[in-house]
Amino acid sequence: NAGVTQTPKFQVLKTGQSMTLQCAQDMNHEYMSWYRQDPGMGLRLIHYSVGAGITDQGEVPNGYNVSRSTTEDFPLRLLSAAPSQTSVYFCASSYEADRLGAFFGQGTRLTVV
């Protein structure tokens, strides 16, 4: 049981490049979400999904796209990377009935130069 798996763990991008952060969970959780963590600001919600085929914006969605074609996967796409997107990104999943609290991936540290 791997839980929530994020890849890659580290990434350096040049301004303007695009990339996809991968997130997969094997717990059959309906709810998945992406957060970014910046120093002194806690975690802020980027996008979330309440099930396959359904996504919605969080607090800071600009510059990011998501899709949810399967229950297991919830990739986050940076369309044209900017230095302001330098951050640590966390993917999380939750199970509706138990609401045990979100299960978080290990995080992806992204630097945009």
Next chain:
Amino acid sequence: AQKVTQAQTEISVVEKEDVTLDCVYETRDTTYYLFWYKQPPSGELVFLIRRNSFDEQNEISGRYSWNFQKSTSSFNFTITASQVVDSAVYFCAFEDSSYKLIFGSGTRLLVRP
């Protein structure tokens, strides 16, 4: 709008001291969940506790205890007899009815030997 405030940015204690981390939230919802997470220096997010808005019973788990007071919108976390391994950033979070987590900015706890 929902909001979580952790007024203590950083706390430093000597090992074996008790320490309380404060969390105050704002919401108009009647049904919600509150969480505490720990983020050790390694960077992962560790779920500590969940409490729903209908359960004001305080809880003790080993050296950890939580004090939920709906009347003051507070959900404080106490570590008894702190240890060096408790050094981490602690986040309080609020979950609304759509399963979105809203985090406070975190409290950095440093336990000195």
